[in-house]
Amino acid sequence: MSSVLIQRALVFALTSGLSLSAGASTNERGLDARNYDTSISACQDFWQYADGGWLKSNPIPAEYSTWSLDNELQERNLALLKEILENAAKNPGTPGSTTQKIGDFYATAMNQTAINQAGITPIKKDLAAIDAVKSAADVVALIRDWQALGFGVLFEFGADADLKDSANDIGYASQGGLGLPDRDYYIRQDAESKALLEKYHTHIEKMLSLLGEKNAREQSDWVLALETRLAKASLDRVSLRDPIKSYQIVTLKQADTQTPHFSWTEFFKAIHRDDVKRFSLPHPLFFATADKALSDVPVSHWQAYLRWNLIASSADFLGDDFVNAKFDFRGKVLRGTQELKPRWKRVIDSADHALGEVLGQAYVERTFPPEAKARALVLVNNLKVAMHERIEKLAWMSEATKKSAYAKLYTLDPKIGYPDHWRDYSALTIKRDSYLENMRAAIAFEAHRNFAKIDKPVDKTEWGMTPQTVNAYYNPTRNEIVFPAAQLQPPYFDAKADDALNYGGIGAVIGHEMTHAFDDEGSQFDAAGNLKNWWSAQDKKQFESRTAKLVNQFAAYVPIDQLHINGKLTLGENIADLGGLLVAYDAFKLTPQGKGDEKIENLNPDQRFFLSYAQTWRTSQRPEQLKLQVQSNEHAPAKFRVIGPISNVPAFAKAFECKAGDAMVRGADSKVDIW
Ligand SMILES: [Zn+2]
Incomplete structure (x- = not known):
């Protein structure tokens, strides 16, 4: 049975999300020249220029409907999670321990013969x-x-x-x-x-x-x-x-x-x-x-x-x-x-739903040292400074509204890697007996935990994603941005890479989540997370006329057949993408590399920043999946999350020497300026 409790609509995630399973991993860190397609001009189609090589040489594996960098990263995770689960299944240890629970869960779920024999029993x-x-x-x-x-x-x-x-x-x-x-x-x-x-x-x-x-x-x-x-x-x-x-x-x-x-x-x-x-x-x-x-x-x-x-x-x-x-x-x-995914991958997905933080604890012990948390926090703080400066410079916003915006920005609570307190699963019983019964026990356990929260103070230490999830989110009622450990790995975030790559990668992700606090939906919540207006009427009008231009920009895109992107449905994400890219760029320009002009791999710092951004979005989708996304998801398809924002950013045009009239340069009358 699938639980609906965790699917409440108010949390704004970075991507439409993927199950934990993923195929073969290619270029794991840095910019990879094999990903480019330089037969196309960057100014005509930056998506094809930055990702065309990758798209051509990375067909979607049969068991996937979408194949992207995030899937590649999940593939690495899966091997690790499998090892954790198999070890627990072999050595479950003390009855009632978390190792026993994940071990018995996995062993029972992998016993295909017994499950088939049981039929509908x-x-x-x-x-x-x-x-x-x-x-x-x-x-x-x-x-x-x-x-x-x-x-x-x-x-x-x-x-x-x-x-x-x-x-x-x-x-x-x-x-x-x-x-x-x-x-x-x-x-x-x-x-x-x-x-x-x-x-x-x-x-x-x-x-x-x-x-x-x-x-x-x-x-x-x-x-x-x-x-x-x-x-x-x-x-x-x-x-x-x-x-x-x-x-x-x-x-x-x-x-x-x-x-x-x-x-x-x-x-x-x-x-x-x-x-x-x-x-x-x-x-x-x-x-x-x-x-x-x-x-x-x-x-x-x-x-x-x-x-x-x-x-x-x-x-x-x-x-x-x-x-x-x-x-x-x-x-x-x-x-x-x-094709159906192999059983073990499907079972890891279920285990992630049932006992996600048990797996998460084992996962971060192996993958996420405390230094990584400290480094990510530095990035978040640099982006906050850049965001503050951007708000300060906004000509369309009054001082009074700006003051409230700063308050919201500075109370924004970053959560990095994994929760401070792990979930207590002691009330959940898992047996080496029935897969369905175990899943139901986990769902009932979660429901009970959830119902117990009604009319109680919010537990702000709790996370809405597991550490092994490649994604991130903003939660407006807590005014928090949350980055699971799995999102904080190369090539998004790499201690060995230059700043251009980190700011174009994880920097844009952090900026995206930060900007959700100020998108058309998030901006209706105040610094304390209450649905309460903090805008002057005049400023709100300005904001709405600016966001209306972004609605029109995306509504004009046609990803497949005659299907247009829904500009209103995707507006919050598109505001977050544009704002996130701009604030990450500004923060990058405060670093020594951003201030300089030293070329690496024959690319100047700004070119590296924008290429890093585009390469983290590399994605192929089957036509059916693409239609599903356009018709029911608040995230635009990946291609448009690249060409949409960059065509509104003058620094991009400058970095690649694009001219007025080029496809990747929106004219003065249609260019979108919000945050
Ligand atoms: Zn988002």
């Missing part, structure tokens, strides 16, 4: 519970029980900081219940979208027939009809970027009135928090629609929906027929992936 009890449902009240009771175990069926629920009182956590309900990546997949009317929806329909049927359901086709009709109804009542992704639209504090009594067929009072009892008096219940159309469906959709249709949810979330932990059927749709159809 691990979910028989759940199937019986669904069969026993007789009324709408029974449907509600089962949904409640599953939610209490961390299984987010029909809607999502979890604790997070109160947007208006960021020191304390509250409970948040939010829309959910869909099997496709976005509500638009159910709504779009073009031929390709309709064909994809029909493939999903067939996939539901296939999974239900694997359960032995006789009328699987009929049941899949019911599931699709119900999901489509929920989709039509759901907010789109652009609306979900507006924090206030996902925040509506209600008392339990008010909530119970809003959804007469679903008692929140009973829900809070089920999650053992009947002391809770208020929580956030936003998305009124969605919850009204879900509630109405509980009263007017036949029980047999709900049973089909519950069966489908059960099998969709359990398939990864069952036998090969379920795993393969799921891959045929999620991997092949949705993403264009050709």
